[in-house]
Amino acid sequence: MRVGLLTGGGDCPGLNAVIRAVVRKGEVFYGDDFVGFRDGWRGTLDGVTLPLDVEVCRGILPRGGTILGTSRTNPYTLPDGAQRVRATLHREGIEALVAIGGEDTLGVAWRLHEEGVAVVGVPKTIDNDLSATEVTFGFNTAVQIATEAIDRLHTTAESHDRVIVCEVMGRHAGWIATYAGIAGGAAEILVPEEPFNIDEVCERLRARHAKGRFASIVVVAEGAVPTEGTIEVVSTEVDNFGHPRLGGIANVLAPEIERRTGFETRVTILGHVQRGGTPTAYDRVLATRFGVAAIETVHDGQYGHMVALQNDRIVRVPLSHAVHAIKTVDPQLLHDVAATFF
DSSP states (O other): EEEEEEEEEEEEHHHHHHHHHHHHHHIIIOOOOEETTTTTTTHHHOOEEEEEOOOTTTTTTTTTSTTTOOOOGGGGGGGTTTHHHHHHHHHTTEEEEEEESSSHHHHHHHHHHHOOOOOEEEEETOOOOTSSSOOOOOOHHHHHHHHHHHHHHHHHHHHHTEEEEEOOOOOSSSHEEEHHHHHTTTTEEEEETSSSSSHHHHHHHHHHHHOOOOOOOEEETTOOOOOBSSSSSOOOOOOTTTTTOOHHHHHHHHHHHHHHOOOEEEEEOOOOGSSSSSSOOOHHHHHHHHHHHHHHHHTEEEEEEEEEEEETTTEEEEEEHHHBBBBBOOHHHIIIIIIGGG
């Protein structure tokens, strides 16, 4: 069978492990040929490919990023986009396509499947907000990176009697902020799921410092928003899927905290540091399991499905289940666990 692969959306650690697993299992056990499409759906639009085999994939397991490249290209923003994708797949002799990506990438995959394309999905989002799977690869690495950063910020905050606002990724869901905030002993965790009241945040910081604690780390997800009428956060740029380009909430929050509390406040925005570098062992194993399961799903002819982790088992779920809603943080984590230490 001739199988195509692509990686779409933001990069994250573990993508190469998926590619390697799909190719190795497919070539060695099924005798498959593989074609990689460069830069996500853009490669299927423009017909830009990269031949893949076991030799090409040798040594990529620990590498971050993706050897195929990626983009946030949406074929359905073009009048003939879907038609061009199907034409490319036909021209390349692709019998099945493995799409590795998050809500947007898999949303395109689902629409193409509805139009007759044989496609299987692999869940990828560093934010861990994709429905139908308990966790996505890359998330564990991002949490580890953020936690290590928070650990380092504690010492400099204590040395200078400062508040430090640490901004992490999380457009619609605060999984990274919540996990890293708990693991790093943050004073405050602000997430998109619950608008924050800046006055209440500042009051808790004042109370904390009044007890003799002269350093506080505030972890904020990039998509966190204040309650209406408190402070203004504006984002006007959008990507190819209509999502606002976020980042910078910490720069709004820090001066407000300093003005209202009198505590010297600094900002650290982790940004793309969370995406880069070597994946953790957990993410390498999870990505490998997803890759093996994806090519098995192809050969079972279960197109229109995505592989997922449920109860520590790899299962198959319809793509429509994966993209119908965002998976948000369990309130129990915020209110019963994290808030215990605020």
